Amino acid sequence: MTMKLRKISAGTAMAYLLLLACTKKQAEEFKPSAPDVPGAKVSYAAVIDPIFKARCNGCHSAGRSGTVAWTFSGFSSVTADADRIKNAVVVTKSMPLGGSLSAADLQSIKDWFDQGMQP
Ligand code: HEC
Structure with a gap:
């Protein structure tokens, strides 16, 4: 029982991390143009x-x-x-x-x- 619970929470943590990673990536893609910020997309x-x-x-x-x-x-x-x-x-x-x-x-x-x- 304890083992099973641990597995579930590990899976949940992984899913949460993946979600975080995706959210961060999207935020970067929609970064508005700012020519003075190195690496920012120029529109x-x-x-x-x-x-x-x-x-x-x-x-x-x-x-x-x-x-x-x-x-x-x-x-x-x-x-x-x-x-x-x-x-x-x-x-x-x-x-x-x-x-x-x-x-x-x-x-x-x-x-x-x-x-x-x-x-
Ligand atoms: C003072 C006037 C003037 C300004 C300002 C100017 N141009 Fe030109 N441009 C010309 C003239 C006249 C020609 C054609 C004769 C020549 O190539 O010198 C030309 C040619 C060109 C060509 C063709 C060059 C080739 O080798 O095929 C391009 C492309 C061009 N200009 C882009 C630009 C861009 C982009 C800007 C702004 C950053 C700009 N020009 C600003 C007058 C200007």
Whole structure:
């Protein structure tokens, strides 16, 4: 009888630990974007869109000089040309033309590409 009880409580403890592990994992997955927290997921809407609007839109929105190469119009315009944009901004740093991004913004963009371009 005592043995059986011990088995049950060991099983319950295991189940509880597994539940705890799952809850913790989910909490990590839904961690909100915070560019200044190392390892946090970078989302397009919260972090990348404001950077592109401030630093790229002036030349790459419809009718502007940069549209000969690429037209910026939000998330899908970036993901559709991801390779070229990543190359111009992160690798060769030829963009933004005539300027440069802050180290923090550049890191956020790099992380966003590396994390698979979260919306
Ligand atoms: C001052 C204006 C200006 C700004 C700001 C600017 N661009 Fe550009 N961009 C251009 C022009 C003009 C071209 C086409 C000629 C060239 O490639 O130099 C271009 C070309 C590009 C290309 C094509 C490059 C290639 O090799 O195919 C990409 C991608 C690009 N820009 C992305 C961006 C991104 C992303 C930003 C913001 C981080 C940005 N640009 C900011 C003017 C600008």
